[in-house]
Amino acid sequence: MTYKSRKIKIEKVESPSIKIDDMVIEIGEVEEDTWDEAMGPTPKPEWMDLRDWDHKLIEKYEPFYSPTCDMCCLCSFGKCDLTHGKKGACGIDSKTQQARMVALECAIGTAAHGAHARHLLEHLIERLGVDYKIDLGMNIAVEAPIYRTIVGSKPETLGDLREGMDYSEKELQHILSSVHTGQEGSYVDFESKALHAGMIDNLVKEIADIAQIVGYDFPKGDPDAPLADIGYGSVDRKKPVVLFIGHNVAPGAEVITYAEVNDKIDKIEVAGLCCTAHDLQRRRDSAKIIGPMSDQIQFIRSGIADVIVVDEQCVRVDILEEAQKVGAPVIASNDKMGLNLPDRTLDNPDEIVDDLATGRAPGVLIWKPEKVGEVAVKLAEKIAPIRAKYKEGSLPSEEEVKNEAARCVSCEKCQRACPVNLHISPTLKEAANGNFAPLAKLREKCIGCIRCESACQRDIKVLSLIEKAAEAKTYSETYKIRIGRGPILDTEIRNVGAPIVFGEIPGIIAFAGCSNYANGAEEVARMAEEFLKRNYIVVVSGCAAMSIAEYKDENGQTLYERYPGTFDAGGLVNTGSCVSNAHIIGAAIKIPAIFARRNLRGNFEEISDYIFNRVGAVGVVWGAMSQKAISIGTGLNRWGIPIIMGPTGTKYRRLYLGRKDKPEKWKLYDAKTGKKVDGEPAPEHLAYAAESMEEAMVMIAKLVMRPNDTTRQVKLAHYIDLHQRYMGTFPDDVHLFVRTEADIPINAKKKILEIIRKKGWKPRKIPDPTLLERMIMKKKEAGK
Amino acid sequence: MEAGPKKAIPVDPEGVAKIINRAERSSLAIGAMILENDRLIEFVERLSKAGISIVATAHSIKYTTERGIPAYKAGVVEVTNLLTDPSWEGFDGKGKPDVLLVMAINLDLENATFESLKNYSDVKSICIDRYFMINATYSFPSLTEEIWIEYLERLCQELGV
Structure with missing residues (x-):
């Protein structure tokens, strides 16, 4: 401590x-050290401390770059053209520039999570005191696995978490400084810095979530966390509606507290978009989740929200303009987003309410979450009757939709601007003739960016037309989601540790990230369903967790209603918001800690080596959009966990791809003998972008394979079956993953043996795998 | 899609045929959007008969197999990665393609392919998809669906298939 x-x-x-x-x-x-675990080699590691580990990963998984921009515009030497071998004025080449931009993106993502964590932590310390205990319940003794491994201490109070924040802020400054002109000159080391930033990202997310779990009394790893409502239809628009957008729950929690204390909680609707919504629901299960971040403009244009409170991250920066169109005042509540609004933090709440309700001010800035609580509730009650006309219907009428659609000249600029290539013009033609169905269908894939409207030369409000066409379905639907439970219990890890490491539970699949889907949100749910049916452990968070909820089977049930919330085979575990996905990594870390009794303390490399070689976990960031998404994913990579992104993932410029045609890349140490032995491409890639859901599912099944799998029968059976189902063929690389005949699924053993023998397959020993030479020494010493 | 100073040259079907005829090894990468128009798989079959090797990305291998079209299976980022390796000798070990045609792949991934090949390889990339792709070496202009199909027909005829 x-x-x-x-x-x-x-x-x-x-x-x-x-x-x-x-x-x-x-x-x-x-x-005051009350923790008797021996300190490992890298407490509070600086970049250099883990550079060797990064280089090991990067050597196996060489960066694949797709330069989103061929130029460098970061200093006044430039713009510099870096195309095809050219160098910039500072000497930088294209690969190094791409890696530099990835490091920068990861630093931005980490800073967003870090500043969020610091704000929440200090706010809660101010309210509850520096000595407020971190107690996650009797089933969680390893309360902060990431923190323990990286920082090398065991946080017991909110105040203790400051040590981790101080460390992360220092490291982030070093990473960011290396992006300055004339610093780092190697793409490999820039990648290493991106990995360092990603690891810090994971740490600060864990700090943020632990702080809010104990500070707001969120569920503490409860597998039976209740089901709650999500969807436009869940909101009672007759009540005053306070809408929260963003990620930082502090002001929203204060709104709930104010409403509870003043007996107004049943008289108003507290609803949210994006991760704040998850955390509002963790604070009080009557709060409503509207949907993922891509629903922002649609929901605001519906006019249902009476007051819009924005906090931080992934908020539309033109929110004020959109809110004004439907007469909804905006309260900015956080230093990340001032919107040039007047600071009214110190003003009388009733005066603020009056100014906003009468329209004298379109919005205000209020720094104190408690004051946001009071103002938002009073304002919602006062303004709801004034805004009645907006709440009854702000979308265009059907006649207006027809007339607007008829103005389309089919130039298709909207389609070209659309990130998901929606065929908008033909549907407008149909709508002009009174057939709204094709237009309504677009909503299933629309990501709500309104680039179509910016591109339209006739100024047609395309999104509003889509929203109107889809209104009947969108506004009547309510779905069920399991409330974010936070961490995984130590007892759950004890149950699944062995089956995961031995390969009996085929894998842990984590769906996280944003809703920038290339082909609609339903794909995430369908992927989750496929792996749930096959008894994988499916863990979810953020917008992906919401998208999974907005999909019902033929019986009208969502996956959350059909599958238990336990961290076990066939369990669907919603950890909560973006910061809660730290618990997914936490679960992977707890396996070596609890099942294999490895020390965590300051012991990053050994733990990551264990996860890389033994824990078949894969992250899926199907709708990656933000810098946070790449910092989260890059953090997973440093722990040895591969990620699969959707097609948009290539816009981050870098993937980590393995080469299965190069066996020399897959050699590893056998810790028992100390010899370097042949391995296999397991996992084959560390950061991959798939084009289709079908491709992703086959790749997921492949990437859960690990060198240590005691038996690979189950994993191979799923890989072969998924490949045959979605690719229509037997996979051509099975021979690479079969080590002994015992790995071959029994039901097709003869056929598979025949196929792989034709490929020249020969059995090989299963090693005690490690990438770290020092782990061999440990084994030798232990054997003496 | 964004670009730098090196931008694609617009090309018509006859121009594409000339480039293919001059190339040592041409390959066509197709992807998940192969079913977006009923005729696309037919064009793939004809181009295959013209000696162009087919790389089926995403799950398109399912459709090439059903149709009996010989194809290599790889992710689009995997095949692009291989093409940027000067020592790679091709899927058949006989040599790396010097021309890559691209069609029916998600636009973001197509663009990533073109960006990567533009900067890190000498492979000539040709977009024969519906949209002008500025980071390719050559690209069809942006076309209506009808004219695009007509372009593909002309390309096949020019190649004698």
Whole structure:
């Protein structure tokens, strides 16, 4: 336990022997170590400390670059053209520039999570005190696996978490500084810095979620966390509606608290978009999730929200303009987003309410979450009757849709601007003739970016027309989602640790990230369903968790209603918001800690080596959009967990691809003998972009394979079956993954043996795999 | 799609045929959008008969197999990655393609392919999809669906298939 900067102030002491006036004694950092686990080699690692590990990964999985821009525009030497071998004025080449941009993106994503974590932590310390205990319940002793592994200490209070924040902020500054002109000159080391940023991202997410779980009394790893409502239809528009958009729950939690204390909680609707919504529901299960971040403009244009509170991350930056169109005032509540609004933090709440309700001010900035709580509730009640005309219907009428659609000249600029290539013009033609069905169908794939409207030379409000066409379905649907449960229980890890490491549970599939889907949200749900049916453990968070909820089977049930919330084979585990996906990595870390009794403390490399070689986990970021998505994914990579993105993932410029045609890349140490032995491409890639859901599912089944799988029968059976189902063929690389005949699925053993023998397959021993030479030494010493 | 100073040259079907005829090894990468128009798979079959090797990305191998078209299966990023390796000798070990045609792949992934090949390989890339792709070496202009199909027909005829 670490105590930071304690101050003792003695105002006046008078005695015969001593006289003190205004004395301040300040003690710096005091460490009281109550944790008896031995310290590992890298507590609070700097970039250099883990560089060797990164280089091992990068050597296996060479970066594949697709330069989103051929130029560098970061300093006044340029613009510099880096195309096809040209160098910039500072000497940088194209690959290094791409890696530099990835490092920058990862630093931005990490900064967003880090600033979020710091804000929440300090707010909660202010409210609850520095010594407020971190207690995640009797089934969670390893309360902060990422923190323990990286920071090398065990946080026991909210105040303890400051040590991790201080460390992360320092590291982030170093990473960011390396992007400056004339610093790093190697793409490999830029990648290493991106991996470092990603790891820090994972740490600060864990800090943020632990802080909010204990500070707001969220569910503490409850597998039976209740089901709650999601969808436009879940909102009672007759009530005053306060809508939250973003990721930081502090102001939303205060709105709920204010409404509870003042007996108004049943009189207003508290609803949210994006991750704040998850956390509002974790705070109080009557809060409603509208949907993922891509629903922002649609929902605002519906006019249902009376007050819009924005906090941070992934909020439309033109929110004020859109809100004004439907007479909804905006409250900005966080230093990430000022919107040039007047700071009214110190003003009388009733005066603020009056100014906003009467339209004298379109929005305000209020820094104090408690004041946001009071103002938002009072404002919603006051303005709801005034806004009645908007709430009844802000979308265009059917006649207006027809007339607007008829103005389309089929130039198809909208389609070219559309990130998902929606065929908009033909549907407008149909709508002009009164057939709204094709237009309504577009909503299933629309990501709500309104680039179509920006591109339209006739200024047609395409999104509003789509929304109207799809209104009947969208506004009547309510779905069920399991409330974000936060961490995985130690007891659950004890149950599944062995079957995961031995390969009996085929894998852990984590669906995370944004809703920038190339082909609609339903694909995420269909992928999750496929792996749930096959008894994989499916863990979800963020917008992906919401998309999965918005899909019902023929009986009208969502996957959350059909599958249990336990971290076990066939379980669908919703951890919560983006910051909660730290618990997915946490679960992977807990396996070596609890099942294999490996020390976590300051022991990043050994733990990552264990995960890489033994824990068949794969992250799927199907709708990756933000810088946070790439920092999350890159963090997973550093822990040895591969990720699969959708097609948009290539816009981050970099993937980590393995080469199965190069056997020398897959050699590893057998820790028992100390020899370098042949391995297999398992996992084949570390960061991959798939084009279709079908391709992704086959790749997921392949990437869960790990060198240590005691038996690979189950994993191979699913890989072969999925390949045959979705590719229509037997996979051509099975021979690479069969080590002994025992790996071959029994039901087709003869056929598979015949196929792989034709490929020259020969059996080989299953090693005790490690990428770390020092782990061999440990084994030798242990054997003496 | 964004671009730098090196931009695609617009090309018609006859121009594409000339480039293919001059190339040592041409390959065509197709992807998940192969069923977007009923005739696309027919064109793939004809181009295959013209000696162009087919790389089926995403799950399009299912449709080439059903139709009996010989094809290599790979992810589009995998095949692009291989093409940027100067030492790679092709799927058949006989040599790397020097021309890659691309069609019916998600536009983001098509663009990533063109960006990567433009910067890190000497492979000439040709977009024979519906949209002008600025990072390819050569590209069909943006076309209506009808004219695009007509372009593909002309390309096949020019190649004698």
